[in-house]
Amino acid sequence: MQNLQIMIVEDEYRIRMGLERFISNQPQYAVIGTFANGQEALDEWRLGKKAEVILTDIKMPIMDGLTLITELKEEGYTGEFLVLSGFDDFQYVQQALRNQVADYLLKPVDRQQLQDRLQQLYEKKQEIENVRKQQSQKQEQLLLLRALSSENSLADTQWTEIFPSGTYYTCRLQIQNFHQQKAKRDPVRFHQELSAVVRIFDTELSNQWSDSFFWWWWDQEQSFGLLVHTEEKNSPLFIDRIAETLSHRTFFKLTASPGQILYELELLPAAMEAEHMELKLQPVSVESQYTGALSVNTQNILHSLRFAFKQFVFDDMDTALNRLKEELATAEQLDSVMALLQSSGIEMLHDVSKRLPVNDVHRMLQRLGRNTSQTLTASELLQGFENWTKDLADMCIRLDQHSDRTAVERAKAFIHQHVQEAITIEQVAAHVYMNPTYFCAYFKKHTKETVLQYVTKQRLELAKRKLEDTDDKVTIIADSVGYHDHKYFSKLFKKHTGFAPSEYRRLRR
Template identity: 80%
Template sequence: MQNLQIMIVEDEYRIRVGLERFINDQPQCTIIGTYANGQEALDGWKHGKAAEVILTDIKMPIMDGLTLITELKEAGYTGEFLVLSGFDDFQYVQQALRNQVADYLLKPIDRKQLQDRLQLLYVKKQEMEQELERESQKQEQLQLLRALSDESSLADTQWTEIFPSGTYYTCRLQLQNFHQQKVKRDPVRFHQELSAVVRILNAELSKQWSASSFWWWWDQEQSFGLLVHTAEGNTSKIIDHLVRTLSHRSFFNVTASPGQILHELELLPAAMEAEQMEIKLQPVSAEVPYTETINVNIQNILHTLRFAFKQFVFDDLDTALKQLKEGLSAAESLESAIAILQSAGIEMLHDVSKRLPVNDVNRMLQKLGRNTNQALSAPEVLQGFENWTRDLAGMCTKLDKHSDLAAVEQAKAFIHHHVQEAITIEQVAAHVYMNPTYFCAYFKKHTKETVLQYVTKQRLELAKRRLEDTDDKVTKIADSVGYHDHKYFSKLFKKHTGFAPSEYRRLRR
């Protein structure tokens, strides 16, 4: 860290020289100028003497210390002042204190006291610089989180390095009645309420975690993402409390997705996509309309269907679907039947959404809406729901067949075949027909390493062979194993092998 930059302003030559010698002996201080009066010091500052501390006497000819302080502050100086004064100058000291100087020292100067004051200012400088660095890093992190695509390359993972290592919790919060309130309210009142949500959100999160441990960002007009660096097991309870507080203290109806624990941060893009799907599924399943039309028999049938998708056991599916069609064909209105089917479909889709590929969940959600549209006749709606349910069961059956050790071997084979490409976690997971987050947990359970660790190991092994067997440039080899950021490749290679790529080649030949 750079030393404390100090200017000395003192009209008495002997005192000025003594201060300069003493301060130069302090390891954390550097004198950048000495001046005999305030006017000289002001001119020196205006000509680029960027002092962080100005040590100034009060009584001086031409321009006194108090005038210097006033002139510098008006000119934009933001550093600290240490004021020197005689015993009889207390009225001037009072005025200096009103100008918010850091401290004052009586003449004759106690060297130990001066040393202590300078040390305190140096510590303050350190703390301010660290705070600025933390704030700069957080802004960089937030910018990255806002820009993250919904697919992240297994090669291009440098972005995770600007975050601390460890476990993360992520979820999405949404203002459900955003558009209704925007139309209903006066624009000024609406934006005031939106600002209140931001203030409450920051305050509530700050009660639980330090500023460097959580990040939140608007990712859509009416929803925002939340990422928390924590290993706490009660995070979901904290989020539930946050949602209740936001809903109670604003006119917005706030909901949150269930959230996910991430042991590998590179899974965040996939998790963000899954959270968005959770929000889509949540509103319909949160409230079942027309409950008065559901008799006990239909309730039992719906329970059978939901149980089938929770357990991935579809032996009774045909019977349940037949009974449901018969029971709902006698419904008093098509509208109530559609509401029941859509609610049941959303719940079944929600139960399997954490294991199915996100694109398939989104496609099935859209298809459910088309198959249960009010423009259709009652028989078409019932048949459409049956077809939709069978399609969903077929997807689950296909997934279940892949959910064994063969899926891990298939994933490894896919990685080996595409190791030179910028493949993504989503692509590998889709190859074995799994949800990315579920697949990554499954892969780690059976291999004792993450997907990223496995891919990195395969790429670096290939790079080592090419360094040993070819005369290709390091940049070409980096490209050939999927790393287009050559500096990152060299850094990663040295981290895993202990040698830079060129050093490794030299030692192996």
């Protein structure tokens, strides 16, 4: 914390020197100038001497203290004034208070009173600087969150250091039919409503959590990203209530993704990708014009199909698919069939999305759209949906077959093979055919350490061997083990070994 910068303006030499000695003896204050009248102080201020507090007498030759205060305020001075006077005169007090001075002290100055007032101003400065620091840090954090993606490598995790440690909750709120609303609404009214959404959203979050423990950002012109530093288990319910409030108080309808709890913040990029996909997979309700055309038997078949799919009972699933094909083969309303199959497919994909790699979920969602397009006949729609359903089930079966203890060993082997590259958590998880979030929890359960901790340990062990066995520069070694930010590599190396890389090399040789 910097010292409180103080200027002293007092025409009596003995008092001026006494004030300077008293104030300078205290480490939190710095006297940056002493002046015999207001004109000297004003001239020095104009030359660039910027004080945070001006301690000034009132009665002085050439320019008095009250004139100095008026001149400085007119020229943009925003600091504090402490006024000294030997006159207990109401007129002087009134003028000083009119100029909004911090305090009015009578001579002879009571040192304890002066000390108390200066301490209050020092603490006020600390509070202001802390607020500015928090605001600056939050802006830096928000810029970083907007730029994050699943492509961030496991060597690029220094960004987590500007966030507090602990458990996080992340989710996304999406405005449904955003672009359609924008096209049909009056532009002024549309932006008024959008501003209301932003205002209400921020207010609701501020009422629930401290400002330094949540971050939200507007993303892709239709959704809000949210990150909360919290261990509360009811966060999803609270976010759902916010979505309901926004939908009730504006003409927008908002949907919240279920969200994820993150015990390791480096998982955030993969989690954000999953949240985008989660919103795409929100179960959609088929309009009444379609459901009204469906028999009760068809709806029962679909229920049986989804249940069999979730349980991976293939005989029952095949039976349900065959019954569905028979039931809908002669359907005349292809729009109804298409909407029904799309809705059912999205529901099944939603059921398994948290277990599958994000890329596979995205690929299957696109394929579902192609297999249920308006250009197909009824038989093509049904056959395409059957093939899609069976392929999705096979994908899940392969996942279960891979999800054994050997997955950890295969992940470690992949890490060892690519330790010098900018690998991501998503790449490692995809190699063992797991969803990134599920994989990280699985890896930690079986190894008692996080993926990041394991990768960091392997990279630093390789770096230590290279420092011991080669004459390569530290920067070259950092690059060779996947750290292209050389300062971060040195910082990380010292944190784990207690030595800077060059010092470690000298001691080991």
